[in-house]
Amino acid sequence: MSAEPRIELSLKATLQxxxxxxxxxxxRSAVHHAVFPGGARVRPRLCLAVAVACGDDEPELxxxxxxxxxLLHCASLVHDDLPCFDDADERRGKPSxxxxxxxxxxxxxxxxxxxxxxxxxxxxxxxxxxxAANILSTVAAAVGGPCGIVAxxxxxxxxxxxxxxxxxxxxxxxxxxxxIAGAESAGHESEPWRRLGDLLGEAYQIADDICDxxxxxxxxxxxxxxxxxxxxxxxxxxxxVQGAVRRLRSLxxxxxxxxxxxxxxxALRVHIARSALxxxxxxxxxxx
Amino acid sequence: MSAEPRIELSLKATLQxxxxxxxxxxxRSAVHHAVFPGGARVRPRLCLAVAVACGDDEPELxxxxxxxxxLLHCASLVHDDLPCFDDADERRGKPSxxxxxxxxxxxxxxxxxxxxxxxxxxxxxxxxxxxAANILSTVAAAVGGPCGIVAxxxxxxxxxxxxxxxxxxxxxxxxxxxxIAGAESAGHESEPWRRLGDLLGEAYQIADDICDxxxxxxxxxxxxxxxxxxxxxxxxxxxxVQGAVRRLRSLxxxxxxxxxxxxxxxALRVHIARSALxxxxxxxxxxx
Numbered sequence: 001m002s003a004e005p006r007i008e009l010s011l012k013a014t015l016q017x018x019x020x021x022x023x024x025x026x027x028r029s030a031v032h033h034a035v036f037p038g039g040a041r042v043r044p045r046l047c048l049a050v051a052v053a054c055g056d057d058e059p060e061l062x063x064x065x066x067x068x069x070x071l072l073h074c075a076s077l078v079h080d081d082l083p084c085f086d087d088a089d090e091r092r093g094k095p096s097x098x099x100x101x102x103x104x105x106x107x108x109x110x111x112x113x114x115x116x117x118x119x120x121x122x123x124x125x126x127x128x129x130x131x132a133a134n135i136l137s138t139v140a141a142a143v144g145g146p147c148g149i150v151a152x153x154x155x156x157x158x159x160x161x162x163x164x165x166x167x168x169x170x171x172x173x174x175x176x177x178x179x180i181a182g183a184e185s186a187g188h189e190s191e192p193w194r195r196l197g198d199l200l201g202e203a204y205q206i207a208d209d210i211c212d213x214x215x216x217x218x219x220x221x222x223x224x225x226x227x228x229x230x231x232x233x234x235x236x237x238x239x240x241v242q243g244a245v246r247r248l249r250s251l252x253x254x255x256x257x258x259x260x261x262x263x264x265x266x267a268l269r270v271h272i273a274r275s276a277l278x279x280x281x282x283x284x285x286x287x288x
Numbered sequence: 289m290s291a292e293p294r295i296e297l298s299l300k301a302t303l304q305x306x307x308x309x310x311x312x313x314x315x316r317s318a319v320h321h322a323v324f325p326g327g328a329r330v331r332p333r334l335c336l337a338v339a340v341a342c343g344d345d346e347p348e349l350x351x352x353x354x355x356x357x358x359l360l361h362c363a364s365l366v367h368d369d370l371p372c373f374d375d376a377d378e379r380r381g382k383p384s385x386x387x388x389x390x391x392x393x394x395x396x397x398x399x400x401x402x403x404x405x406x407x408x409x410x411x412x413x414x415x416x417x418x419x420a421a422n423i424l425s426t427v428a429a430a431v432g433g434p435c436g437i438v439a440x441x442x443x444x445x446x447x448x449x450x451x452x453x454x455x456x457x458x459x460x461x462x463x464x465x466x467x468i469a470g471a472e473s474a475g476h477e478s479e480p481w482r483r484l485g486d487l488l489g490e491a492y493q494i495a496d497d498i499c500d501x502x503x504x505x506x507x508x509x510x511x512x513x514x515x516x517x518x519x520x521x522x523x524x525x526x527x528x529v530q531g532a533v534r535r536l537r538s539l540x541x542x543x544x545x546x547x548x549x550x551x552x553x554x555a556l557r558v559h560i561a562r563s564a565l566x567x568x569x570x571x572x573x574x575x576x
Contacts, residue, residue, distance in 0.1 A: 018432055018433040018434065019433050019434055020433075020434050021434065022434055022435065022439075022450060022453050023433045023434030023435075023439055023442075024439055024442040024443050024445065024446050025446065026442065026445050026446055027433060027438070027439060027442035027445070028433070028434075031433065075399075079395055079396075079399065082395065084390075084391040084392045084395065085392055085395075101445075102372075102445070103372040104372045104373055104441075104444075104445050105442065105445050107367055107370065107372065107373075107395065108367075108438050108441055108442045108445075110399070111363075111367065111398070111399070111402060111431075111432075111438045112432050112433050112438045112439075112442075114399060114402050114403065115402065115428055115431045115432030115433075115436065115438065116432055116433070118406040118424070118428050119425070119428040119429070119432055121424075122421060122424040122425040122428050123425070125417070125421035125424070125425075126421075129413070129417035129418065129421055130417065132421075133410060133413035133414075133417055133420075133421075136406070136409075136410040136413070136424075137407070137410040137411070137413075140403055140406050140407040140410050141407070143399075143403045144306055144399075144400050144403030144404055144407055145306040145307050145311045145315060145316070145319065145400050145403075145404070146306065146307055146308050146309065146310055146311030146316075147310065147311075148403065150315070150396050150399045150400045150403065151310075151311055151312055151315060151400075153392075153396055154311075154312040154314065154315035154393065154396045154400075155312050156392075157312065157314050157315070157389075157390070157392050157393050157396075158312050158313065158314055162310060165310050
């Protein structure tokens with residue numbers, strides 16, 4: 001089965017379990033709104049691409065890891081969009097969860113998604129307790145303190161931001177969790193896969209920075225020029241748009257070179273070469 | 289070691305891990321504020337009391353389960369106190385997390401505590417993967433959808449509340465997780481322990497309802513008469529204060545009878561007999 005149906009079916013199964021009767025109906029709707037229809041599912045696709053490259057001998061475990069990572073990403077979007085943070089009205093071309101359901105249900109939907117992610121990993125324990133336990137530790141570290149996405153978001157509340165920690169925690173951590181968990185699902189050693197996740201995390205951060213500056217908010221499904229409005233660092237502002245595109249290409253080249261020896265390294269390099277760039281406006285790719 | 293130091297040391301160890309450098313300093317402070325000094329630690333004490341009654345042959349696993357349950361309870365308090373829910377200024381006799389640190393850090397501290405709970409359970413996997421995996425499933429089900437505390441809180445957002453589901457999810461679920469996880473930590477069968485948790489959850493809910501109506505807010509460390517102000521159901525309003533005290537005593541008697549056969553059942557019954565009642569104003573106990 002290709003990546004897309006694996007991810008969508010796994011997410012659907014998790015939410016069916018987490019939102020079955022007697023779940024309060026509005027919570028169920030808010031959680032579904034946060035997860036479906038998805039964005040590009042970049043992180044779970046990366047997780048599965050690495051799992052396949054490593055042999056994918058426990059595909060259900062890889063599916064569970066991919067779903068858990070996507071659920072945690074969705075949770076972070078729901079909470080980041082709240083009025084007390086970015087106060088974003090739109091996400092993925094539709095109202096953000098708090099716009100559609102109110103702030104209380106947005107807080108709770110985010111909480112429910114965090115729990116559902118770990119519940120999914122709990123359900124994977126019988127497949128291989130050792131591998132699933134490794135994935136649980138990897139994923140938890142990528143989300144919580146001191147270096148996970150929650151910590152990344154919390155840097156925005158400090159007077160002095162450690163920029164490198166901020167980016168690594170807010171974006172990079174879940175990308176490296178995706179590559180590491182993918183490898184762990186197939187029983188491969190995890191550490192050699194961290195660098196690939198770090199590099200791709202930085203590449204996607206730069207692509208997002210570029211889009212924030214130049215892309216059409218309608219096509220993107222979320223408001224533009226948010227970094228400028230919120231006083232956040234942005235690579236396209238710092239390096240210029242073309243400088244940022246060059247940096248992105250360089251990161252993808254480094255990512256491709258960083259792939260550890262594994263049965264499916266060639267196909268994984270194809271996946272990497274196609275990463276991040278498709279999110280940029282086409283005219284930028286021709287010019288760069 | 290008695291329950292109190294086991295719980296406090298286990299919580300401290302978890303937060304040290306979750307908040308070590310380079311954790312953003314305000315997130316670290318907000319998380320600590322939410323957990324220390326604690327309240328009565330009712331749920332982790334119950335978890336350890338059951339573990340001890342069942343032989344407590346893996347005390348570190350019981351400590352991890354108790355800490356995870358308390359962290360999730362603290363997370364729920366932080367999020368419930370937010371301006372978009374109860375808008376509570378005080379908790380445990382000091383400012384609520386959002387009052388002290390602002391709403392963004394309160395949302396993030398709650399998220400970090402949820403993740404830290406599962407991280408704690410992840411760290412317990414090497415002790416006994418099977419038992420730790422059981423505890424993970426138990427705890428996740430008690431917190432997330434469809435029947436966990438998040439679902440319980442979400443019932444408050446519905447026009448029509450299923451009262452029994454509301455109470456069972458919002459309060460009962462973490463009490464039954466405490467008894468079940470305590471038994472699971474010692475390798476005992478879990479289901480026979482659910483009823484004890486359900487009964488004690490209801491008993492503490494009634495004690496809380498009574499205190500909300502009659503107790504001195506200063507002594508209690510949080511504002512009184514909140515249920516009336518927020519239009520929430522309250523047993524002391526429905527049954528009268530003395531009727532509610534009688535119901536509480538009857539629940540404790542049922543709880544004592546429900547204890548499954550185990551090596552330390554006598555000591556556990558002593559623990560149960562001392563439950564919930566000490567939170568009531570003394571004059572009520574004399575009169576009842």
